[in-house]
């Protein structure tokens with residue numbers, strides 16, 4: 161573990177330098193890694209591990225996604241199987257179905273978890289909310305998680321570009337005495353940048369907060385609010401969208417990603433800097449109570465309850481799609497579509 165100072169707080173993290181890919185390959189040399197589910201994380205993690213030289217198979221029920229796995233080079237009967245067969249063959253079971261679907265499949269997975277096998281998650285959800293999910297692993301298997309901090313789509317894209325998303329890792333149960341090393345090896349194998357340690361409860365609590373907050377929920381809320389105010393005051397969709405979204409994603413966020421907020425500010429006018437430095441505080445004060453409400457709703461398990469109830473309905477995909485279509489069809493995101501089509505690299 162390397163000790164790194166994060167803004168005055170020292171943390172132990174695992175870097176690729178200290179735990180190189182060769183070591184990860186050695187640790188997992190005798191394992192068959194069965195990736196169960198080929199939705200968003202499934203492809204990213206399985207393809208990265210395959211390209212990193214691990215022994216990986218995929219378990220996916222037949223249908224459109226199974227065909228996508230074939231298109232990605234997984235071979236039926238060799239590296240691609242029905243879920244039950246992959247569970248049988250795998251020694252490390254990567255449970256990468258949607259969190260709600262994990263509940264339904266758990267009895268099947270549990271039956272396949274013979275002593276000595278490992279159960280791998282990418283979220284603390286299933287076992288943390290065991291009263292709601294029924295996911296209680298047998299005591300003679302290792303249980304750990306590696307949670308990439310980003311979409312499986314980015315996990316794969318960054319890997320292909322020679323970059324990496326950071327991931328957290330956590331141990332829930334160490335039956336073999338080797339769970340920690342295995343978890344870290346898996347984290348390196350899926351293409352993580354660096355790995356930071358957490359526990360299942362903290363992972364699920366921070367993750368549910370983040371995606372409902374700044375990463376996804378809050379950002380759409382704040383975009384919509386500013387766009388609406390600009391439009392209500394007579395600004396065109398072009399002007400409102402560019403001033404709300406396009407400039408942020410194309411110009412300013414890449415600068416923040418590269419060198420931090422102050423550096424992005426410093427690369428804008430002093431007029432902009434003065435205004436931003438004055439206005440971030442009112443935005444902070446206005447939104448902090450909402451973040452507190454959100455965190456409490458996660459902590460009380462209300463968010464887990466909603467997620468399970470809503471995403472377990474037979475038509476949950478169709479219902480999500482209706483709400484996504486509402487976003488997509490809104491004037492702001494339709495304006496965005498037009499703006500994207502005008503980017504020079506697209507013409």
Ligand SMILES: NC(=O)c1ccc[n+]([C@@H]2O[C@H](COP(=O)([O-])OP(=O)(O)OC[C@H]3O[C@@H](n4cnc5c(N)ncnc54)[C@H](O)[C@@H]3O)[C@@H](O)[C@H]2O)c1
Pocket residue numbers: 197198199200201202220221225255256257258259261264265282283285307308309310311312313
């Ligand atoms: N999406 C991400 O990028 C992301 C990022 C970090 C962590 N995670 C976590 O990774 C895990 C997998 O998430 P995901 O977003 O990749 O999942 P997903 O929603 O894309 O679903 C994965 C697979 O589940 C299958 N599935 C759904 N219902 C099923 C059922 N009843 N029986 C059998 N198969 C079924 C689908 O065919 C699909 O292949 C979750 O724990 C999630 O919280 C996801």
Ligand SMILES: CC(C)(O)[C@@H](O)C(=O)O
Pocket residue numbers: 308309310311312367371375
């Ligand atoms: C990609 C996210 C938002 O980080 C993940 O947590 C998820 O649930 O998809």
Ligand SMILES: [Mg+2]
Pocket residue numbers: 367368371
């Ligand atoms: Mg999440």
Ligand SMILES: [Mg+2]
Pocket residue numbers: 308309310367370371
């Ligand atoms: Mg997340």
